Amino acid sequence: MKRIVFLDYVRVFACFLVIVVHASENFYGAPGSTDMVGPQSYLANEADRLWVAIYDGFSRMAVPLFMIVSAYLLVPMKEEQTTWQFYRQRFTRILPPFFIFMILYSTLPMVWGQINGETSLKDLSRIFLNFPTLAGHLWFMYPLISLYLFIPMISPWLNKATAKEERFFIGLFLFSTCMPFLNRWAGEIWGQCFWNEYHMLWYFSGYLGYLVLAHYIRVHLTWNRSTRLITGTVLMIVGAILTIYSFYVQAIPGEILATPVIEIGWAFCTINCVMLTAGTFLMFSCINRSNPPKLITELSKLSYGIYLMHIFWLGLWVTIFKETLELPTVAAIPCIAVSTFVCCFVTTKIISYIPGSKWIIG
Template sequence: MKRIVFLDYIRIFACFLVMLVHASENYYGAIGASDMAGPQSFLLNETDRLWVSVYDGFSRMSVPLFMIVSAYLLVPMKREQSSGQFYRKRFMRIMPPFLIFMVLYSTLPLLWGQLDGASAWHDLSHLWLNFPSLAGHLWFMYPLISLYLFIPVISPWLERASAREERFFIGLFLISTCLPFLNRWLGDAWGQCFWNEYHALWYFSGYLGYLVLAHYIRVHLAWSQARRLRIGLLLTVAGAAATILSFYVQATPGVVLDTPTLEVGWSFCTLNCVALTTGAFLLFSLIRQERTPHLVAEISRLSYGMYLMHIFWLGLWVSVFKAALAWPTAAAIPAIAVCTFVCCVVATKLISLLPGSKWIIG
């Protein structure tokens, strides 16, 4: 398959944003030097409130960008490909590295005292149920696996659906992205109650909406470069502003806060995040290079392994910039993310030189 150049740039950008999100979490949800956000949040001061809102809020497009890139490339499934062939190809690429890193996150932290034996055994014995306690970022793999499982189901519809039919689906998806706000301020909606979580738009909600949106952009969106630029900028700025402000206005320094409440506008399937993600994707689609520069293509190829391993490096750089050097928050968060990113590039590149490296880093 010929490389789609702008998607390589998006992979790198989204991978860095994931690291920026997790660097930011150390300034509002962390108890220790390398913890990510937990059920409760605490901001020390107004400076942390501002910069966490900006860096983390803007970066909330990271996960949806990965979803759109995967869908842009994979849907609809090739006609000559059976469901079994599709599953085998996709899962042989993502599952072995995923499982290896699940084990690594359950064992390696024993070496530097971040895990005790009981916790390590608990994590290992529960890997069939969920990700390890020190690898919260691996939650992403489960909705990705779900989308892969669903692609053969939705592909026949996407092959024959008209642009209008896809817009209808996307419209219902966009309405469903308002539900977190309705639940927050008005309570249960559209059939929800304590015995029923499946609201009226349940089957049009979640990351499936990004999958259909990606297909619509690739197949039906025939906008000029100028129009993509205008609308892309508008959506990016509006989405970023709403996402940043949704956290900032609630984040009172010096008070213990409920994280899900504080992050209500940071859920990846909210209207503001959809706008932010769609706008950024449209802006990247303006890249019209014939070939991907070698360095960009190489980092894009390594991005899956970088995502898997980055928490190992993140804790190190948090201890440097937050604890040892005590840099100002405005500088420390991007410094942590940049150093983590560079270490991941180097580490994954070195691993890629080993025989059978695809089973480790994809």
């Protein structure tokens, strides 16, 4: 299969943005939280409020971009491929590294005293149920696995669906992304109540919408490069402004705040985040190079390993730039993110020389 160059750029960009998100979370986590924010948030001052909103808000496209890249490459499933062949191919690539890092996050932090033996044993005992205490970023693997499980089911429909039919699905998906805001303003709607969460648009909501959107862009979108660039830029800018503002307007410094409340516009399946993600993806799709720089290709190939390990490095650089050097927030967040990204790249590159390294870093 010929390499799609612009997807390498998207994958590297999204991987870096994941690290920016987690670097930012160290500046609004309530006392007692780990490297990632918990159920409660606290912003110390106006500078933290502004720069967390900008850096973290803009970076919220990271997860949906990964979803779109996967769908763009894998959907629909090849006609000659069986469901079980597809599952074997995808899961032998992602599951071994996933479980290895689940074990590492459940044990290694004991070495530097971040968790105790009791927490370690609890994490290990729940390894088939959920991610470890200090590996909250691994939540992403579960919806990704879910999409992989569903691709063989939706592929037959996508093979025969018309552009109009896919637009209908995408329209319902976009409508569903407005529901967090409708719930905030109008309460429970379309069948929601305390004993039923499956509202009218449930089956058109969630990351499945990104999957269909990716297929539509690849198969049915016939815009020329100029139209993609202009439309993508507008969508990205509007989506970024809405996403950043949604946090900034609610994140009052000096108060303990409920994280789900101030992050309402940062949920990955909200209309503003879809605009931000789709616009950015369209902009990247304008890259028409036949061969990317070697560094981009290398980073793209190692992005899974970088993602898996980045929390191990993140804490070190938070300590250096935030606590030891006490850099202002505007500088600390990018310094933490860049340093973490570089260290993870070097580490994964070294591991890649080990025979059988694909079982560790993918």
